[in-house]
Amino acid sequence: xxxxxxxxxxxxxxxxxxxxxxxxxxxxxxxxxxxxxxxxxxxxxxxxxxxxxxxxxxxxxxxxxxxxxxxxxxxxxxxxxxxxxxxxxxxxxxxxxxxxxxxxxxxxxxxxxxxxxxxxxxxxxxxxxxxxxxxxxxxxxxx
Amino acid sequence: xxxxxxxxxxxxxxxxxxxxxxxxxxxxxxxxxxxxxxxxxxxxxxxxxxxxxxxxxxxxxxxxxxxxxxxxxxxxxxxxxxxxxxx
Numbered sequence: 001x002x003x004x005x006x007x008x009x010x011x012x013x014x015x016x017x018x019x020x021x022x023x024x025x026x027x028x029x030x031x032x033x034x035x036x037x038x039x040x041x042x043x044x045x046x047x048x049x050x051x052x053x054x055x056x057x058x059x060x061x062x063x064x065x066x067x068x069x070x071x072x073x074x075x076x077x078x079x080x081x082x083x084x085x086x087x088x089x090x091x092x093x094x095x096x097x098x099x100x101x102x103x104x105x106x107x108x109x110x111x112x113x114x115x116x117x118x119x120x121x122x123x124x125x126x127x128x129x130x131x132x133x134x135x136x137x138x139x140x141x142x143x
Numbered sequence: 144x145x146x147x148x149x150x151x152x153x154x155x156x157x158x159x160x161x162x163x164x165x166x167x168x169x170x171x172x173x174x175x176x177x178x179x180x181x182x183x184x185x186x187x188x189x190x191x192x193x194x195x196x197x198x199x200x201x202x203x204x205x206x207x208x209x210x211x212x213x214x215x216x217x218x219x220x221x222x223x224x225x226x227x228x229x230x
Binding site (some may be wrong): 019037044045047049051052054055079080081082083084085087111 | 145147151152153155171175176180187190212213216217219220221224
């Protein structure tokens with residue numbers, strides 16, 4: 001089941017747009033804690049470990065426009081906690097990959113960003129995340 | 144042929160329209176800097192600054208409450224399992 005509906009995500013991203021800027025794709029992703037920490041926490045105690053992982057997981061909504069990649073860190077619905085943006089003309093260290101469940105997007109540079117996008121994150125999360133990954137890969141400068 | 148004009152971008156922190164595309168002419172902050180929402184006034188402030196640039200509310204790390212909660216959860220789980228073994 002989808003974590004978010006499209007309308008609140010689009011509304012949150014639209015609020016960040018500059019005059020004349022067009023939102024092209026949007027997707028919902030997460031960044032989980034380090035895999036070693038996940039294994040350690042679950043091995044210590046399963047239920048508290050899973051709760052700890054949920055507490056330490058960051059949720060993101062990303063939007064690709066004709067000018068920028070907008071990254072919103074959200075929590076408690078689509079309540080925006082933090083906003084980062086990456087100009088498409090100045091992208092460094094972009095790495096993307098797509099597996100059977102997740103699309104991974106990583107951006108290097110001064111403000112690094114890494115998240116994975118589950119195919120069930122939103123109604124069309126997989127298509128949108130893959131479109132963002134493809135667009136970022138084509139516009140990225142060498143790391 | 145007319146030269147392409149950069150769009151006028153308001154500063155996300157002070158709303159000023161002056162300055163360059165990257166830096167605000169009013170407050171001098173980078174317009175592209177990561178920013179976070181203030182829990183007190185709801186306005187955006189640079190993530191790198193320790194307090195809100197509008198209302199001066201100090202920011203605290205989310206881990207400040209999450210780490211103690213996680214520790215308490217694990218202690219409770221250990222105490223519960225020991226208590227169940229002793230019954």
